[in-house]
Amino acid sequence: MQIRVFADERAVADALAVTVATAVRDAPHPVLGLPTGRTPVLLYKELVERARAGALDLSHVTTFNLDEFLGLPATHPGSYRHFMEHHLFGHLGSRRPRAHLLDGTAADPDAECERYEAAIAEAGGIDLQILGLGTNGHIGFNEPAPELRARTHRVLLRPETRRSNAGLFGGDPEAVPREALSMGMATILHARRIVLIATGDSKARCVRQMIEGPLITTLPASFLQLHSRLEVMLDEAAARELNGN
Numbered sequence: 001m002q003i004r005v006f007a008d009e010r011a012v013a014d015a016l017a018v019t020v021a022t023a024v025r026d027a028p029h030p031v032l033g034l035p036t037g038r039t040p041v042l043l044y045k046e047l048v049e050r051a052r053a054g055a056l057d058l059s060h061v062t063t064f065n066l067d068e069f070l071g072l073p074a075t076h077p078g079s080y081r082h083f084m085e086h087h088l089f090g091h092l093g094s095r096r097p098r099a100h101l102l103d104g105t106a107a108d109p110d111a112e113c114e115r116y117e118a119a120i121a122e123a124g125g126i127d128l129q130i131l132g133l134g135t136n137g138h139i140g141f142n143e144p145a146p147e148l149r150a151r152t153h154r155v156l157l158r159p160e161t162r163r164s165n166a167g168l169f170g171g172d173p174e175a176v177p178r179e180a181l182s183m184g185m186a187t188i189l190h191a192r193r194i195v196l197i198a199t200g201d202s203k204a205r206c207v208r209q210m211i212e213g214p215l216i217t218t219l220p221a222s223f224l225q226l227h228s229r230l231e232v233m234l235d236e237a238a239a240r241e242l243n244g245n
């Protein structure tokens with residue numbers, strides 16, 4: 001595992017934008033896994049700026065988002081599809097990637113999960129998976145639980161997760177859907193390379209447990225320790241509880 005600590009979230013976003021730009025530049029058909037949440041917003045802003053300046057083209061790239069709320073149409077402002085259009089895809093014009101997201105309105109959610117797994121396999125698997133970190137240790141929507149699910153699945157969201165997503169729903173946790181669809185732990189761990197970004201004080205404890213603690217299903221991100229090509233990019237606030245800091 002490679003851990004890189006930066007002065008602030010701006011520097012994390014800049015460094016990850018370089019990583020993304022380098023990863024897609026020389027590959028003929030790169031496949032990216034993408035997160036939502038507050039943490040990647042600056043990254044997406046930086047990618048849009050690079051694309052506008054003609055320095056980045058994602059038109060040969062395929063993307064798969066990690067997760068989506070169940071029951072929300074793509075047009076709903078709280079949907080992750082809407083989030084991605086708003087922060088990234090909608091600003092790229094002809095440079096936009098071939099973007100895949102789970103369909104939260106699918107009539108048969110289990111079939112939708114199977115379709116998604118098949119689409120990832122069809123694309124040749126994920127080359128670079130970018131991850132955020134839930135304050136309860138979730139990745140995607142793989143919530144702390146006695147058992148974790150390997151593949152893309154339907155999940156009941158925990159109260160703290162609904163609270164942390166309330167910003168997308170006018171600040172009201174009750175307005176956040178109770179269920180979601182998410183890539184599973186194996187879907188994520190099969191990516192050839194993973195970069196997790198975490199910024200801010202609220203992630204510090206979880207970052208320490210993820211990196212220094214045992215592998216436990218109550219902290220799903222701890223299983224990332226199994227990956228042979230994992231990079232963790234932190235700002236100083238998120239790194240402050242790490243041994244040696």
Ligand code: GLP
Nearest residue numbers: 035037038039132133134140141
């Ligand atoms: C959501 C997403 C996760 C994301 C997490 C962290 O719950 N499903 O993929 O990593 O939030 O969000 P934030 O970056 O806002 O802290």
